[in-house]
Amino acid sequence: xxxxxxxxxxxxxxxxxxxxxxxxxxxxxxxxxxxxxxxxxxxxxxxxxxxxxxxxxxxxxxxxxxxxxxxxxxxxxxxxxxxxxxxxxxxxxxxxxxxxxxxxxxxxxxxxxxxxxxxxxxxxxxxxxxxxxxxxxxxxxxxxxxxxxxxxxxxxxxxxxxxxxxxxxxxxxxxxxxxxxxxxxxxxxx
Amino acid sequence: xxxxxxxxxxxxxxxxxxxxxxxxxxxxxxxxxxxxxxxxxxxxxxxxxxxxxxxxxxxxxxxxxxxxxxxxxxxxxxxxxxxxxxxxxxxxxxxxxxxxxxxxxxxxxxxxxxxxxxxxxxxxxxxxxxxxxxxxxxxxxxxxxxxxxxxxxxxxxxxxxxxxxxxxxxxxxxxxxxxxxxxxxxxxxxxxxxxxxxxxxxxxxxxxxxxxxxxxxxxxxxxxxxxxxxxxxxxxxxxxxxxxxxxxxx
Numbered sequence: 001x002x003x004x005x006x007x008x009x010x011x012x013x014x015x016x017x018x019x020x021x022x023x024x025x026x027x028x029x030x031x032x033x034x035x036x037x038x039x040x041x042x043x044x045x046x047x048x049x050x051x052x053x054x055x056x057x058x059x060x061x062x063x064x065x066x067x068x069x070x071x072x073x074x075x076x077x078x079x080x081x082x083x084x085x086x087x088x089x090x091x092x093x094x095x096x097x098x099x100x101x102x103x104x105x106x107x108x109x110x111x112x113x114x115x116x117x118x119x120x121x122x123x124x125x126x127x128x129x130x131x132x133x134x135x136x137x138x139x140x141x142x143x144x145x146x147x148x149x150x151x152x153x154x155x156x157x158x159x160x161x162x163x164x165x166x167x168x169x170x171x172x173x174x175x176x177x178x179x180x181x182x183x184x185x186x187x188x189x190x
Numbered sequence: 191x192x193x194x195x196x197x198x199x200x201x202x203x204x205x206x207x208x209x210x211x212x213x214x215x216x217x218x219x220x221x222x223x224x225x226x227x228x229x230x231x232x233x234x235x236x237x238x239x240x241x242x243x244x245x246x247x248x249x250x251x252x253x254x255x256x257x258x259x260x261x262x263x264x265x266x267x268x269x270x271x272x273x274x275x276x277x278x279x280x281x282x283x284x285x286x287x288x289x290x291x292x293x294x295x296x297x298x299x300x301x302x303x304x305x306x307x308x309x310x311x312x313x314x315x316x317x318x319x320x321x322x323x324x325x326x327x328x329x330x331x332x333x334x335x336x337x338x339x340x341x342x343x344x345x346x347x348x349x350x351x352x353x354x355x356x357x358x359x360x361x362x363x364x365x366x367x368x369x370x371x372x373x374x375x376x377x378x379x380x381x382x383x384x385x386x387x388x389x390x391x392x393x394x395x396x397x398x399x400x401x402x403x404x405x406x407x408x409x410x411x412x413x414x415x416x417x418x419x420x421x422x423x424x425x426x427x428x429x430x431x432x433x434x435x436x437x438x439x440x
Contacts, residue, residue: 027354029353029354032353032354033350033353039353041353041354043344043345043352043373043376046333046336046342046343046344046345047342047343047344047376048342049336049337049340049341049342052333052336052337052342052343053337056337075326076325076326076329076347076351077329079326079327079329079330080329080333080343080345081333083296083302083330083331083333083334084333084334084337086296086299086302087299087302087303087306087334090299091299092296092297092298092299092302093296093297093302093330094293094296094297095293095296095330097326100283101326102293103279103282103283103289103291104277104279104282104291123293126293126297
């Protein structure tokens with residue numbers, strides 16, 4: 001099963017130059033959006049066509065041919081990475097959005113922020129029961145947003161195969177919040 | 191031939207957007223097997239008007255490399271499927287607005303692929319190094335185009351989203367103003383750029399994006415959208431900047 005495979009040491013060796021290249025293109029901006037936060041800025045990665053392509057290729061390699069029919073991307077930076085992956089693996093792209101952005105009928109999932117709450121929405125009918133789905137975002141921090149995304153998909157009967165992010169902040173333990181769902185990331189940032 | 195003369199603001203390939211008569215709340219989505227979730231839509235096909243795409247020539251290109259068109263009165267066959275995959279939602283976000291919803295296009299893997307291909311065919315090999323996409327639906331179409339043509343992707347965002355140093359451009363809304371931002375240093379003077387969004391209405395947002403890029407010395411080659419609402423005259427607001435769209439909706 002794809003999602004239970006662990007990378008072997010040779011995988012790490014093969015992928016490592018690519019990963020290193022990707023990691024070196026991510027810019028850290030201190031004290032954004034507020035003091036104390038070291039913001040992982042992926043826009044600099046997008047300015048390097050090769051590194052951006054390598055990023056997408058690494059995900060595509062992992063997910064192509066695995067009968068995944070849905071790539072759900074979380075607004076807004078998940079919209080940058082999700083569609084190229086979806087197009088390459090032949091899956092549909094489903095945007096998961098902040099409230100009131102999607103027209104027509106939606107389902108909503110509330111989730112907890114550091115202070116207060118937020119809400120993620122998905123179109124009714126975008127995903128059918130039994131479909132196999134990925135959830136894509138640029139970064140996983142506490143895992144709250146990814147969790148809400150998974151809930152939305154599971155509520156309509158889809159199977160979330162894996163969550164995929166470019167960056168993980170492991171100190172925030174987001175991985176544990178995913179209820180046992182696998183998480184695949186390219187870069188860890190401490 | 192100067193590249194600047196290649197892109198004409200006239201003669202886009204476009205089709206009239208077909209309109210579904212499904213009710214606004216019914217989720218009319220194409221299914222994988224070609225059927226539909228929800229009541230089957232009834233499409234009123236408008237007259238398809240097609241004019242020949244002006245040749246995009248560079249020193250190394252020949253007209254033979256352009257997408258083949260059998261006759262002047264035929265449309266690229268991919269356009270009608272793209273058009274019919276777009277869902278119209280009445281009275282969103284407010285009464286009187288017929289909202290062009292591209293999310294249904296994204297659910298149709300072939301139509302989404304074709305949408306990207308049509309842009310890529312037009313812009314590949316034209317020395318375009320920047321694709322700027324306008325938040326948030328421009329983020330869906332821009333990156334696949336950028337990746338395919340080997341350009342960088344530059345997100346143009348609402349205020350306070352981009353970290354680090356930005357430049358800002360204010361623009362008018364129907365009531366009030368909004369602001370668009372771009373990172374300092376994302377683009378270099380002299381680069382050739384496309385601006386991508388899902389739709390052009392009044393052209394205000396695209397205009398702000400053009401200004402941001404031109405302020406740092408970038409040459410905006412063309413604006414590219416999936417959908418145009420021609421009655422809102424956005425094309426005129428772009429001044430001398432060409433606009434290319436796939437679908438026109440009246």
